Amino acid sequence: MPRSTLAETYAQVLKDLTQAESLLPATTNRIRATQKTAFALHARFALYQGDWQNAELNASKLIADNNYSLIAPYNAFFANNATATQESVLELYYNTNATNTQGYNWQPTTLGGVGWVIPSPAVAALLTDPVTGGNRRALINTLVISGVTRNYGNLYYRTAGTDPAYLIRLSELYLIRAEARTQQDNYTGAAADLNAVRTRAGLPATAAQTKAGLLLAIENENRLEFAFENHRWYDLIRTGRAGAVLGITDNNKLLLPIPYAQLLIDPNLKQNPGYN
Numbered sequence: 001m002p003r004s005t006l007a008e009t010y011a012q013v014l015k016d017l018t019q020a021e022s023l024l025p026a027t028t029n030r031i032r033a034t035q036k037t038a039f040a041l042h043a044r045f046a047l048y049q050g051d052w053q054n055a056e057l058n059a060s061k062l063i064a065d066n067n068y069s070l071i072a073p074y075n076a077f078f079a080n081n082a083t084a085t086q087e088s089v090l091e092l093y094y095n096t097n098a099t100n101t102q103g104y105n106w107q108p109t110t111l112g113g114v115g116w117v118i119p120s121p122a123v124a125a126l127l128t129d130p131v132t133g134g135n136r137r138a139l140i141n142t143l144v145i146s147g148v149t150r151n152y153g154n155l156y157y158r159t160a161g162t163d164p165a166y167l168i169r170l171s172e173l174y175l176i177r178a179e180a181r182t183q184q185d186n187y188t189g190a191a192a193d194l195n196a197v198r199t200r201a202g203l204p205a206t207a208a209q210t211k212a213g214l215l216l217a218i219e220n221e222n223r224l225e226f227a228f229e230n231h232r233w234y235d236l237i238r239t240g241r242a243g244a245v246l247g248i249t250d251n252n253k254l255l256l257p258i259p260y261a262q263l264l265i266d267p268n269l270k271q272n273p274g275y276n
Contacts, residue, residue, distance in 0.1 A: 002268040010049065017042045028067040030084040031093040031164075036062060040089045040168045047176050048238050055180035059173040062089060068170045070200045075138035077169065078155055081162070089168035099161025108143060108152055112159045115152060123227050124151040134202035136224055155228045171197050171225055175218055182214045190214050197225055215239075250274065 004012075020038040027034050043058035062068055069086045071077060077087040084091065094100040107113030119127070119140065127133040127140050128151075141154040156163040178193035187209065194217060195205045201224075208217040222235050236242040242254055252274025263269050 001266065003270065010045075013045060017045060028065075030088040030091060033090070036065065036067075037090050037168070040173060043173060043176050044168075047179060050183075052180040052183045056177050056184070059177040059180070062170060062173045063177065070170055070174070070196060072200050073135045073138070074201050075135070078163075078166070079138065081158065083162075083164050087169050087171070088164075088166065089170060089173070091167055092165040094162050094164060096160050096162060100156065100158075100163045100165060101161060102156035102165070103158050103161060103163050106153045106156045107141075107159075108145065108150065110143060110145065111141075111152075111157070115150075117153065119151050119153050119227070121151075123223070126224055127227060130202075132203075133224060134198070136201050136227070139227055153228045166229055169226075169229075171200070172231075175222055175225065179215065179218050182211055182218065185211070187211070187214060190218075194218055194221060197221055201225070 017038055020033070021035055021042070024033055024035045024038055026036070028036060039058045039061045043055050043062070046052070046055035046058060067086065068089065071085055071087050076082065077085045083093070092100075102117075104113045105117045106115070108115040124140055127136055128142070130137070133139075139154055141152040141157075143150055143152065155166075174193045174197050178190045178197075181187075181190035181193065191206055191208070191214065194208075194214070198204070198206060198221065206214070206217050208214045219235065219239070219241070223232055226232070233242070236245055237254060242248055243251065248254065252272070255272045257275035258269055258271050263271060
């Protein structure tokens with residue numbers, strides 16, 4: 001079979017979400033899919049599609065729900081072995097029988113790990129600077145080993161491998177709505193949503209007042225709020241900012257190649273541009 005087009009794929013996602021919203025229970029469950037989970041995913045989907053009205057509408061459903069709230073300080077959703085807090089919309093549950101290996105890969109040998117996954121110097125500097133990181137400094141663990149200061153991500157740290165994996169948090173819904181409101185020229189509402197996230201991080205209100213300023217402020221807030229949650233690349237791709245921010249001059253490199261083994265299996269698959 002040939003590959004589906006991007007439009008066909010997004011259409012299928014929307015169809016699945018719409019059906020899920022009608023079939024899933026209207027309950028609150030942070031480790032199982034519910035109607036509320038579908039609303040949150042729909043907000044993210046609409047954001048990626050530039051459907052600002054539906055992005056705001058679906059994000060508002062979670063923000064207005066008293067079962068969800070931004071808990072303070074920032075690390076309250078993951079520190080001290082926390083799981084399924086009011087911040088969480090959906091997370092993957094692990095226990096000692098079905099373990100999460102992230103902590104082992106992130107933590108240094110002195111803390112029982114191997115330290116293979118480390119934060120970039122740029123994001124570590126932003127997180128540890130109180131002017132930009134605020135109390136999100138808790139995401140960085142700094143140790144001196146053999147006289148060398150090293151930074152380690154601290155989102156996953158449990159030696160028993162019971163860390164949950166965070167898929168959707170309420171702060172994402174606030175920033176989705178902030179971006180959607182900015183795009184609809186509701187700058188006051190956008191700033192209020194952005195500031196809700198900043199206040200929880202121990203930061204002052206944003207100084208941004210223009211559309212361009214707010215969009216950049218939201219982009220930067222996303223970078224730090226979800227520093228270790230795999231948002232950054234996709235945010236830069238969907239906004240068309242990857243080239244400018246990351247210095248990528250060949251747009252073909254914004255997509256990975258189709259694996260050669262798959263091309264051999266299915267002759268109707270076409271390789272992505274720029275790869276031979």
